Amino acid sequence: MTEHGPGTSDADTLYVFAVCRNPDLSDVVGLPGVTDDSPVSPLSLGTLTAIVQTVRASDFTDEAWQARLSDQRELERYARAHHDVVSALAARCPTVPLPMATLYHGAQRARDALAEEEDRFHAALARIAHHAEWGVKVYASPGPRDDGDRPPARQVASADRSRPAPGAGLAYLNRRRGVQERRERSQHEALRTAEAVDTEVRGLATASRRLRVHPQPPGERRVQLLNATYLVAEHRAEELAVLTRTLRDRTGAQIELSGPWVPYSFVGEV
Numbered sequence: 001m002t003e004h005g006p007g008t009s010d011a012d013t014l015y016v017f018a019v020c021r022n023p024d025l026s027d028v029v030g031l032p033g034v035t036d037d038s039p040v041s042p043l044s045l046g047t048l049t050a051i052v053q054t055v056r057a058s059d060f061t062d063e064a065w066q067a068r069l070s071d072q073r074e075l076e077r078y079a080r081a082h083h084d085v086v087s088a089l090a091a092r093c094p095t096v097p098l099p100m101a102t103l104y105h106g107a108q109r110a111r112d113a114l115a116e117e118e119d120r121f122h123a124a125l126a127r128i129a130h131h132a133e134w135g136v137k138v139y140a141s142p143g144p145r146d147d148g149d150r151p152p153a154r155q156v157a158s159a160d161r162s163r164p165a166p167g168a169g170l171a172y173l174n175r176r177r178g179v180q181e182r183r184e185r186s187q188h189e190a191l192r193t194a195e196a197v198d199t200e201v202r203g204l205a206t207a208s209r210r211l212r213v214h215p216q217p218p219g220e221r222r223v224q225l226l227n228a229t230y231l232v233a234e235h236r237a238e239e240l241a242v243l244t245r246t247l248r249d250r251t252g253a254q255i256e257l258s259g260p261w262v263p264y265s266f267v268g269e270v
Contacts, residue, residue: 013057014043014110016050016102017085019121023049024092031088034081035059043107045114048121051089052110060103083262090262094129096121097264124267130234131206132260136244138197138226139254140190193251194225200247204240205230209265222254231266232259 015034023042028051033040038054058064068074079100086097104110114121202208211227232240237260244257 012054012106013060014052014104014107015055015060016043016052016098016104016110016114017082018051018089018095018097019045019048019114020051020089020093020095021048021125022093023051023089025051025089027088027092028085031085032081033085034078040085043110045111045118048114048118048125050110050114051085052107055103057103060101065101086262094125095262096124096128096267097262127207128231128263128266131231131263131266132234132237133229133263133265134205134232134237134240134257134259134261135229136197136201136226137224137228137256137258138194139222139256140187140193140225141222141254190223190225190253193253197247197251197253197255198226198228200243201228201230201240204236204243205232207231207266229265231263234260 017033017040025042028040031040033053035053035055037056040051040053043050043052068078082100086095089095090097104113198208198210208228208230211229213224213227216222216224230240241257244255247253248255
């Protein structure tokens with residue numbers, strides 16, 4: 001969809017934040033967008049509207065963008081500015097957000113390129129209207145240390161102070177086997193719980209996506225079992241909150257609910 005990414009001529013360029021229908025710009029007017037050089041403004045696409053901002057092409061050359069990618073603070077500033085415009089718009093009307101740094105040479109080039117995606121935009125807008133995205137994560141806590149991990153006890157004797165107690169080796173192996181079996185059962189039960197949570201939330205949602213499970217940072221003992229996102233109708237938001245609390249009580253699992261968010265994960269699925 002993007003005519004070109006970072007890297008343009010020196011002419012002024014349109015930065016496109018999102019495409020929407022019947023926009024209410026009351027919360028968008030006054031936002032700085034990604035630059036202070038020009039206001040955020042609408043661009044008519046006929047039955048749809050793009051929300052754009054005129055930017056200097058020199059700020060989006062390959063070199064400038066690569067430098068920005070290596071500057072975490074600057075990259076976060078651009079990402080936040082982009083998200084602020086999209087979020088303000090989505091709070092007022094169905095909105096399809098475009099990727100950060102979607103750029104076009106002039107208004108007519110933007111209209112021509114975006115018009116080619118008109119059917120997809122209409123389908124996405126119909127799907128996400130009056131919906132929001134919610135995230136659900138399920139965690140399991142590691143079990144306590146088991147004595148089966150300890151080495152076999154040593155029998156202290158005057159002749160040989162390092163000799164194991166009779167039968168200690170076999171007992172140690174049995175303990176280790178038992179520890180492994182308990183861990184496998186615990187993991188299996190935890191995964192079954194995570195699948196059950198996903199099944200119940202999907203029953204309430206309009207659509208869902210399973211995301212990659214994230215490894216936990218150093219020092220975090222919890223294990224992430226489910227990382228999923230759901231498209232939920234606005235009128236079912238409270239129902240989702242109640243369901244999450246019920247699942248926590250019923251399963252004993254650690255369940256985190258986040259949102260509502262702009263449905264970024266579902267605008268590309270029509």
